[in-house]
Amino acid sequence: MIKQDATDHRQLHIESYQADLVVVGGGLSGTCCAITAARAGIQVILVQDRPVLGGNSSSEVRLWVLGATSHMGNNNRWAREGGVIDEILLENTYRNPEGNPVIFDTVLLEKVMLEPNIRLLLNTAVFDVTKSNSRTISSVKAFCSQNGTLYELSAPLFCDASGDGVIAFGAGAAFRMGAESTTEFGEKFAPSTEYGELLGHSIYFYTKDTGKQVRFVPPAYALQDITQIPRYRRFTAKEQGCQLWWLEYGGRLDTVHDTETIKWELWKVVYGVWHYIKNSGNFPEADTMTLEWVGTIPGKRESRRFEGDYMICQQDIVEQRTHYDAVAFGGWSIDLHPADGVFSEKPGCNQWHSKGIYQIPYRCLYSRNITNLFIAGRIISATHVAFGSTRVMGTSAYGAQVVGMAAALCHKSQLLPHQLAAVDHIKVLQNELQKVGQYIPGFKLKDPKDLVQNAQISASSEFILTELPADGEWFVLHDSAAQLIPLRAGTAIPEIVTWVNASTDTELVVELRCSGKATNHTPEIILSRQNIHLQSGRQSIHVNFNVSVEEDIYVFICFLKNSQIEMCYSNVRISGVLSAFNKTNPAVSNYGKQQPVEDLGVDAFEFWCPDRRPNGKNIAMQISPGIALFSVANVRNGITRPTNQPNAWIADLTDERPTLSLEWPDIQTIRKIELSFDTDFDHPLETVLMHHPETIMPFCVQNFSLCNDRNERLYEKQGNYQTRHTIQFATPIHTRQLKLHLQKSHQMVAVSLMEIRCYQ
Structure with missing residues (x-):
């Protein structure tokens, strides 16, 4: 029992913690x-003001995670x-291919735990900053409403x-809010004040079919006149969650201090939309549907x-400018929204893509005037x-992730x-990032400590692309189709034989295309x-360009659309x-061709x-x-991924249990081995709503083992589904040879390996 006499005042319970890095914000x-920094060996405090991690990707908001892949709707391969x-x-896809946002919460929490x-502090909001001088933060204060504790970090x-x-x-870091003028950076796409200043917030809703009639009585604050939403005719009873990303508001308000006002307006919109779907009579299929969830905080x-x-x-x-300090990449379109959001007469977004991915410099990831402050997420240094x-x-x-590794290096040095x-x-930062799977466009990992660099490498077989067999279904050329194949500089285009079925005498146009930049995949x-005349019926065609x-590059063998022609698929899948x-x-403003109607400083392709x-x-x-x-x-x-070349060892398709051998003239002492597999970096792996056809990417090697020069088994793994796998020996091994045994996972998919590294 606790009993205290009355008093004039009591202090909050206070706990003080120190770390090497304090990360404020537990979004993605x-x-x-935090995970990257912790794995690099430093002590981290992660402070999150919500009960779960993930921010906009969490079950509280339910926005799918996307980046440069853009729903596979651009040319970023x-x-x-x-x-x-x-x-x-990959973990979420393995456990949660259905896209349940609650399961995604558990994935994130487990990874941190x-x-x-x-040290994870949930439900804890930072509210004050203490500085040791005008340019240095010494500590922050945070309060957890769930345990009534004040933290000093x-x-x-x-x-x-x-x-x-x-x-x-709070620390006084220089910042911006709103759109720059066209003249400041020479950006032709800089919006006018009429277009708007800010992108707004969104709140989503989920629905469920109960199988019986359900009525809906809207709350008093629900929007009554759906025509206030100019795009109201776009609503259907099928779309839900972030498929309705354009339910957006707040771009003309202060999106920090007016967030509660914006939230209420979005609730008004959401319940008004559902009132329209349920009670307008225009959606009879919604008769048995109910609201399952509505967001309580805006994204x-x-x-x-x-x-x-x-x-x-x-x-x-x-x-796609190059930077000496490139540490990451982007590839989503330049995606700006009208400030009036859902109430705007304009389209919900205005997206313009580049021809490939672009570099992000390290200098964008820290404050220019607060010397010990990194910035990460959507607040980085960008116009x-x-x-x-x-x-x-x-x-x-x-x-x-760059910030996490950079903090570890700053601490060390x-x-x-x-x-x-x-x-x-x-250069050190770039190398350390690449070691843990961070691809940086235009850079290769150069690691003198990697023993594989001095090893003799051999394999039981190597794949040669001579055929993609015609064992799949036939498809009509309603759209132009292309097969990407890699070529080495100075190589002549090989002769291509393929099969077509013409419903009548017609002509097939075949083009050989490539990108203007070797590492892009825009066939411009x-x-x-060649124009190939076809007679009615099934036949083979020969193409010799x-x-x-002149450089290492992927070329596109393009078969231009003709609805009178069928072509044949192959069931064989090959990495790269x-x-x-x-x-x-249309979900990413891809209408087959990007064609700006005015000079916006973007390309047509x-x-x-x-x-x-x-x-x-494949074709x-x-x-x-x-x-x-x-x-x-x-x-x-x-x-460790295809770029302008496949960058993979691939075994022959008939090799069911291929092996890769590393040999050295002298005995090597090895403590750690790093493996990188192909988990299909072309597949976006959206986290919610969109279902994935498999839990493990078909190119990924699931079962493998490792033996030494005495053919003793040192390690075995069953059921791998991750890109990277680290083998750490408790006691170093001593051997002149390592042999990696890989087991084929799918009959029509050749075994591949992107990288192997060994360390003393």
Whole structure:
């Protein structure tokens, strides 16, 4: 029993904690930052003002996680983000292919809970900042309403991933809010004041069919006149959740301090929309449906953006500018929304894509005037226009992983964030990031400590692309189709034989295309074109372009649309080889071609995108001479995904249990081995609503084992589904040889390995 006499005043319960890094904000960005830093060996405090992690991706908001892959609706091939965010998305797909947001909560919480170097404070809001001088944060104060505790958190380094920049703002960090003028950065897409200043908030709802009649009586605050929403005719009884992303409001208000006002307006909209669907009589299929869930906090898009030593702008994205300090990449469209949101007469968004992914510099990830403050998530140093692309969660989390690793390096070398931007330090940061799966466009991992670099490598077989057998279904060329194949510089285009079925005498146009930039996959340059006359019926066709390529690149064998022609799919799937189609995907403003009607500083080009599995098969063809770009040497080339080359060792399709051997002239002492598998970086892995056809990517090797030079089994793994796998020996092994035994998982998918590294 506790009994206390009356008193004039009592102090809150206070707890003080110290760490190497305090991360404020437990959205996807803060979570990935904290995990990356903790795994790099430093002590982290992760502070989240909500009961779960994930922010806009959590069950409280339920927005799907997307980044450069853009629903597979752009030309960014193999562009899913790597590292911790990749690990989280693969884990969620394995456990939760149905896209249940509550399960995604558990995935994030488990990932953090399993890290011994992270102290997690949920339901804890930071509200005050203490500084040791005008440019240095010493501590922050936070309050947890659930346990009535006041926390005092101190560290030499801080990361603000709070979305609104709560500690950056309190510390006096330079920031911006709203759109820059066209003249400041020369951005032609900078919006006018008539278009708006800010992107608004959204609240979503879920529905459920109960199988019996359900009525709905709207609350008094529900919107009564649905015509106040100019796009109300777009509503259906089928769409729910973030499929209705355009239920947006608040862009003309203060999106920090007016959030509660915005929330009430969005509730008014949501319940008014459901009232319309249920009670207008226009949706009889909704008669047995009920509201299952309505968000109670809005998902925020934009508020403050904080200034770093560099501010990424439109030209960085569209021109794909290179930066010495590139540490991450983006690839979502420049996606700006009208400030009036759902009440605007304008379209819900205005998206413009670049021809490929773009680099994000490290100098965008720390404050230019608060010396020990990193910034992560949507608040990084970007103009309003560039923010339209960098703001999405996959991209935000990817940049936040950089902050986690940078904080660890700063701690180790006693550096401040801006000091790490020096060329020599950046090279270390880039290497350390690549070691943990962070792909950086234009960079290769160069690790002198990797024993594989000095090993003799051999394999039981190597794949040569001579045929994609015609064993699949036939499809009509309603849309232009293309097969992507990789070629080495100076190589002549091989002769192609494929099969067609013409319903009448007609003509098939075949084009050979490539990108203007070797690492892009926008087929904008026509290298050759052939018109092939077909007679009615099934027949083979021979295509010989008689040209060569000048650099390592993917080429597109394009078959232009003709609804009188069928072609044949192949059931064989190969890492780094895929088909693409000139189709539309209105969800990401892909209407087959991007064609600006005025000078907005963006390019015109066509979209050629793969189909999602279980579709997305290759086009059947024979290739002569065969393409031999899948050798075992690729496992140490420093790139762990297809780019302008496959960058994978692939075993022959008939090799059921392929092996890869590493041999050294002398005995090696090995403590750790890193493996990278192909988990199909072209597949977006959206976290909610969209169902995935499998729980493990078909290219991923699930079962493997490792033996030494005495053929003793050192390690075995069953059921792998992750990109990266680390083998850590409690006691170092001593051997002249390592043999990796890989087991084929799917009959029609060749075994592949992207990378192997070994360390003493």
